[in-house]
Amino acid sequence: MISKVVALLDAFGPTTPELSLGDLARITGLPVSTTYRLATELVEWGGLERADRAGYRIGMRLWELGTLAPRGGALREVALPFMQDLFEATHENVHLAVRDGLEALYVDTISGHESVRTRSRRGGRLPLHATGVGKVLLAHAPPEVLAAVVDGGMRRYTPYTMVAPGHLRRALAEVRRHGVAYAREEITLGSLSVAAPVQGADGAVVAALGLVLTRGRGDLRRLAPAVRTAAISTSRALQRHARLTESS
Amino acid sequence: MISKVVALLDAFGPTTPELSLGDLARITGLPVSTTYRLATELVEWGGLERADRAGYRIGMRLWELGTLAPRGGALREVALPFMQDLFEATHENVHLAVRDGLEALYVDTISGHESVRTRSRRGGRLPLHATGVGKVLLAHAPPEVLAAVVDGGMRRYTPYTMVAPGHLRRALAEVRRHGVAYAREEITLGSLSVAAPVQGADGAVVAALGLVLTRGRGDLRRLAPAVRTAAISTSRALQRHARLTESS
DNA sequence: GAATCGTTCTCGCTCAGTGAGAGCTGCGAC
């Protein structure tokens, strides 16, 4: 069972990038000597790092392995030029997300100085039902994913969050029909978003590309064509990329 | 011992992003059933991914953990604006690397369409003795690192590669004295580079920032001040970032 | 339908991993 190693690695998070031995033992529930032994082995491999008697941090070997994740690194490298194009064209926040379980996982974001601060962050997760990219991903997920989201209950973030299952189903049908999703102040008051699907080599939706802006700064519907264009270009580039890596 | 899990993860590389069960067993030397069991557990955690009976790939949980590595993600986020500035100013390849063991590990690179193709790649590794960023990192490493590089033998990549220990030591002393390192066709014929150190909160050199260009395109020495400026700006931003994260 | 290869799954066996506790280190108070 790899559960002890997994527990150690899962102890780290965006707000806890560095943890002492005692922290790790407390968080994981493992005995201190077990924690020490496993952490030392992870340091020897490079998965964790530690300066003399300082706290443990995620090491470069895990960073390196992370760059090998096709749905992280490769997707992002292929999508980045189109995200930059979309940013140049709109000067709004650009997000690229994939579905991971029952959440939207943000693979990359581009923000300018004048862009509104958003809750999304590279490596961060947000719910599927309340974000633009999330709705795109949910609309194109297997039916059991939507069932699990509905069964697990949908949290209300603002008065506008869609929490009625029927309402959500109808909205997702609209997303599939029109190829674009909107979220109006559903995750954060004042924030609007529009997102479109990114397809992989086999036509399956592998990611969503979206814009987030402040209410009053622009017309979501007028921005939709630009988002869809960037998403379609990304899809095409992914298909070319797949052919290149297959023939390697 | 985490060695079996580590062996499985180490099987993946830039040229092998997807591996079958049989591939994994062969590469790691583990029995097929052991490989199957451990790989299934990694999939359940999210460290690996697998579509139906398809190959295994690095999963988003490892990508996510990788984003938590301070020497990867945080360093890169802080350095990125200065790398972009340097790229805008010079239109040459910009590299950010850290020392990992006895190699330079590339945290990020920026290239333009007109930039020369380089051997370095985000997540890639190159030797310390034959690259600009590598010499910076080696010049500021503990003495035992240089000893290990020298004892391990230094590979010659071109007729200009510095492989004499005495020659390298003198070059590294120059790097420390002038705060900048050069590599002239030492890793690739036709490629020149200039790099400068990036310091962390305590003044220790934590990374190197460098430019790579084609022989004949520009004067390395005239580019050095721009590289040093970007490196100093990055150092200062890192120090500010460290104070922010400490007070969290 | 048979052969082959790759994958999945079971379960008897055993040794690799466990974790209590002793020892060590660093720090602050007095």
Add this chain to the structure above:
DNA sequence: GTCGCAGCTCTCACTGAGCGAGAACGATTC
């Protein structure tokens, strides 16, 4: 300088979690 405390490091007797051979299953090719 000494003492107490907290955190960390290390050892080793013990045992049950992990191991992996081999049977069963599925896909592909002939």
